[in-house]
Amino acid sequence: MLKDPSRFRSIATTLIQRIVALAFVCLLVMSGVQGFLEYQQTQQRADVAVQDIADNSLPMLSLSLWDIEPESIQRQVNWLASLPEIGHVRVQASTGQWFEAGDPERAKTSPDRRMPINAPQGGKAVGELDLWLNPGYLLMNTLIRTINMVAGYVLFTAILCLAVAWMLKRQLQQPLQQIARFAVELKPQELSKPLLLTRPERRHVDEIDLVTDGFRQLQGDLRSHIGNLDNMVAERTQQLEKLIEEVHRLSITDALTGCFNRRVIEERLPSEIERARRYGRPLSVIFTDIDLFKQINDERGHAAGDVVLREVASRLLAQLRTQVDWVARYGGEEFLIVLPESDLEMASRAAERLRETIEGQPVLSEGITLHITASFGVAQCAPDEGMADLLSRADAMLYHAKAEGRNRVMVSG
Amino acid sequence: MLRPFALVLLLLCHAVPVWAQSVAFINPGRSNEAYWVAAAEAMAQASKSLGMSLEVRYAERDHLKALDIARELAERPQAERPEYVVVSNDYATGGEILRLLNGSGIQVLMAFSGIHGADRRLTGGPRENYPFWLGSLEPRAEDAGYLTAKTLIDKGRSAGLQASDGRLHLLAIAGDRSTPSSSARNSGMQRAVSESRDVVLDQLVYAGWSLEKAALKADWLFARHASARLVWAGSDQMAFGAMQAWRRRGGTPGKDALFSGINTSVQAMQAIERGELSALAGGHFMAGAWAMVLIHDHAHGHDFVDEGLEQVVPMFILFDDALAQRFLQRFSGRSAPLDFCQYSKACNPKLKEYDFNFVNLLR
Numbered sequence: 001m002l003k004d005p006s007r008f009r010s011i012a013t014t015l016i017q018r019i020v021a022l023a024f025v026c027l028l029v030m031s032g033v034q035g036f037l038e039y040q041q042t043q044q045r046a047d048v049a050v051q052d053i054a055d056n057s058l059p060m061l062s063l064s065l066w067d068i069e070p071e072s073i074q075r076q077v078n079w080l081a082s083l084p085e086i087g088h089v090r091v092q093a094s095t096g097q098w099f100e101a102g103d104p105e106r107a108k109t110s111p112d113r114r115m116p117i118n119a120p121q122g123g124k125a126v127g128e129l130d131l132w133l134n135p136g137y138l139l140m141n142t143l144i145r146t147i148n149m150v151a152g153y154v155l156f157t158a159i160l161c162l163a164v165a166w167m168l169k170r171q172l173q174q175p176l177q178q179i180a181r182f183a184v185e186l187k188p189q190e191l192s193k194p195l196l197l198t199r200p201e202r203r204h205v206d207e208i209d210l211v212t213d214g215f216r217q218l219q220g221d222l223r224s225h226i227g228n229l230d231n232m233v234a235e236r237t238q239q240l241e242k243l244i245e246e247v248h249r250l251s252i253t254d255a256l257t258g259c260f261n262r263r264v265i266e267e268r269l270p271s272e273i274e275r276a277r278r279y280g281r282p283l284s285v286i287f288t289d290i291d292l293f294k295q296i297n298d299e300r301g302h303a304a305g306d307v308v309l310r311e312v313a314s315r316l317l318a319q320l321r322t323q324v325d326w327v328a329r330y331g332g333e334e335f336l337i338v339l340p341e342s343d344l345e346m347a348s349r350a351a352e353r354l355r356e357t358i359e360g361q362p363v364l365s366e367g368i369t370l371h372i373t374a375s376f377g378v379a380q381c382a383p384d385e386g387m388a389d390l391l392s393r394a395d396a397m398l399y400h401a402k403a404e405g406r407n408r409v410m411v412s413g
Numbered sequence: 414m415l416r417p418f419a420l421v422l423l424l425l426c427h428a429v430p431v432w433a434q435s436v437a438f439i440n441p442g443r444s445n446e447a448y449w450v451a452a453a454e455a456m457a458q459a460s461k462s463l464g465m466s467l468e469v470r471y472a473e474r475d476h477l478k479a480l481d482i483a484r485e486l487a488e489r490p491q492a493e494r495p496e497y498v499v500v501s502n503d504y505a506t507g508g509e510i511l512r513l514l515n516g517s518g519i520q521v522l523m524a525f526s527g528i529h530g531a532d533r534r535l536t537g538g539p540r541e542n543y544p545f546w547l548g549s550l551e552p553r554a555e556d557a558g559y560l561t562a563k564t565l566i567d568k569g570r571s572a573g574l575q576a577s578d579g580r581l582h583l584l585a586i587a588g589d590r591s592t593p594s595s596s597a598r599n600s601g602m603q604r605a606v607s608e609s610r611d612v613v614l615d616q617l618v619y620a621g622w623s624l625e626k627a628a629l630k631a632d633w634l635f636a637r638h639a640s641a642r643l644v645w646a647g648s649d650q651m652a653f654g655a656m657q658a659w660r661r662r663g664g665t666p667g668k669d670a671l672f673s674g675i676n677t678s679v680q681a682m683q684a685i686e687r688g689e690l691s692a693l694a695g696g697h698f699m700a701g702a703w704a705m706v707l708i709h710d711h712a713h714g715h716d717f718v719d720e721g722l723e724q725v726v727p728m729f730i731l732f733d734d735a736l737a738q739r740f741l742q743r744f745s746g747r748s749a750p751l752d753f754c755q756y757s758k759a760c761n762p763k764l765k766e767y768d769f770n771f772v773n774l775l776r
Contacts (some may be wrong), residue, residue, distance in 0.1 A: 066616070068633040070629065093633070094637070097633065118559065126637070
């Protein structure tokens with residue numbers, strides 16, 4: 001199907017790659033923004049939470065300090081320090097004692113919050129509560145929330161990609177592959193084979209349906225186009241055949257007289273002889289030559305000569321049996337008449353008739369009346385006689401007729 | 414013939430001690446705890462003086478053990494069972510002990526602390542649900558707080574320990590928040606303060622009867638209330654703790670600050686003699702001994718019903734130097750046995766009302 005299958009990559013793959021790339025970029029941007037916002041929110045929440053914690057623990061601390069319950073104070077300090085938002089806690093009694101818990105490293109800096117602890121019934125402070133926040137908590141919280149968001153987003157993207165892949169496979173890849181296979185397997189002689197896709201029922205028409213319809217349209221157009229081509233070819237062939245026929249006719253016809261030319265003698269006469277011999281039928285030939293033609297040419301001009309030649313040929317053809325007998329211009333003013341199915345006697349009669357026809361009427365050329373005659377040599381084809389011999393015998397008879405005084409028929413006996 | 418007669422005589426001789434009532438005391442305290450040992454010794458003195466037999470069993474501050482002792486007494490063979498049992502309702506074991514002794518024929522007198530409040534729903538009052546529960550005899554604890562506070566204030570005033578505002582500043586170290594006698598002592602102290610306009614109670618804290626805790630809290634208190642020069646304590650041990658803290662601050666108890674305590678321990682008496690303790694009240698340990706007097710009289714047909722089944726008796730006295738010396742002589746040395754007969758209606762038919770005045774014994 002493809003020149004290089006390794007270059008193939010499905011649309012689904014490309015699309016999913018694009019989605020994943022886009023999702024990744026969005027993820028980076030979103031996690032950045034989310035992380036920033038989350039950090040701020042967490043900080044605000046932690047601030048509020050720490051304030052709440054402090055507000056809630058102050059009364060208890062106040063009571064414990066007032067009642068001088070060191071264990072209780074230490075318990076509360078420990079509890080405060082155990083809260084994730086709190087890094088370090090210190091309670092400083094106004095009587096000098098102090099209690100702390102948490103990460104002592106934190107306490108090296110000044111506390112994030114310092115609150116006086118007033119005596120339960122009011123009045124002077126009995127101590128001071130110092131709180132150091134836990135910066136790790138903020139980061140951790142932000143990180144966990146961001147990771148949650150990222151995980152959710154990645155999961156969403158994965159599900160989206162799966163859904164897209166599944167949809168594409170079902171809606172696009174499978175039908176497109178079917179269409180591609182159909183197109184590859186489609187043969188000119190099977191153009192009418194319909195494109196059938198196995199697709200689930202849909203309420204709407206989609207691009208695949210448009211492609212399928214386009215394919216059907218294309219198939220129809222191609223089919224009708226191919227039909228038209230056939231007709232045109234037939235027409236052209238006919239014209240060509242006519243042309244060939246004409247060319248052939250021209251190639252075997254003497255342009256001046258309309259008789260066959262000499263080449264036809266060499267093509268057709270041997271087969272006529274062969275046929276006559278095979279079926280045991282007679283075949284005769286007549287050589288004829290217009291008497292004193294050179295004189296006409298010299299005295300009256302070539303145009304007159306041509307008119308004479310055309311007139312003679314016409315009279316010859318008119319006197320012969322159409323379809324059977326044929327005439328060829330042998331050269332100059334000499335013609336060969338081939339008479340299949342004619343024995344010597346029939347040929348002699350025919351020759352005599354031809355001689356009379358030529359002699360009987362003058363030829364008109366540019367207002368001049370020309371009296372013409374012709375001499376005839378007749379020969380019947382003997383068994384086992386070749387064309388050359390036959391023509392030689394007939395020619396000898398023509399020569400003989402000329403010698404005897406022209407305007408006569410001499411038969412090879 | 415002589416032998417059966419001798420046997421009857423022997424039996425008669427043996428029968429005479431039947432009049433000497435047998436009493437058992439379920440002591441809630443530890444066998445090495447000064448107060449409860451003193452209480453048991455006072456009871457022993459009384460029983461000796463009144464010709465009764467006394468068996469003291471220590472529960473060692475274990476309320477389950479107190480119940481075990483009661484059960485064991487009830488399960489004894491008839492002849493070995495005591496006729497009376499003295500019980501203290503410490504740790505609210507009184508109701509359960511009454512239930513265990515029910516049907517054993519043993520009669521019960523509660524001393525030191527009776528059954529009050531919600532616990533009475535099951536037991537009722539004396540001689541109600543349990544007719545063998547004769548009654549109770551409790552020291553008037555409020556007296557202890559009042560007497561010591563009053564004395565402390567008086568001595569402070571005459572020693573000129575007023576602060577710059579012209580008033581005496583008092584610190585109070587109480588026992589615990591739940592024991593009725595503890596709060597009774599506190600309210601006695603507070604009554605004494607409210608009676609004296611020139612006295613301010615700066616703060617009251619609870620030290621759980623512990624010397625160490627009292628020392629620690631006093632340390633804070635002295636820092637917090639710099640003008641306080643009077644320290645009232647709910648017990649002698651807590652007073653000693655506060656004195657320790659004062660000494661650590663470079664003070665001299667009894668001179669630049671005055672202390673008061675409650676109890677009759679030897680150390681407390683000695684502290685009174687040395688002048689370190691300015692006020693000391695005691696005598697409630699005698700509640701058991703007074704209970705012996707009531708039992709003695711009950712056995713001899715003098716029921717205390719006409720004076721009330723539940724008696725709250727003022728038995729605290731203030732110890733001064735002289736009383737303390739006498740107390741030490743009387744109770745710690747091998748002095749002549751104390752005469753409890755003087756308090757008994759059976760011994761003195763003319764006596765109409767009991768007067769459990771401890772001072773009389775020390776004369």
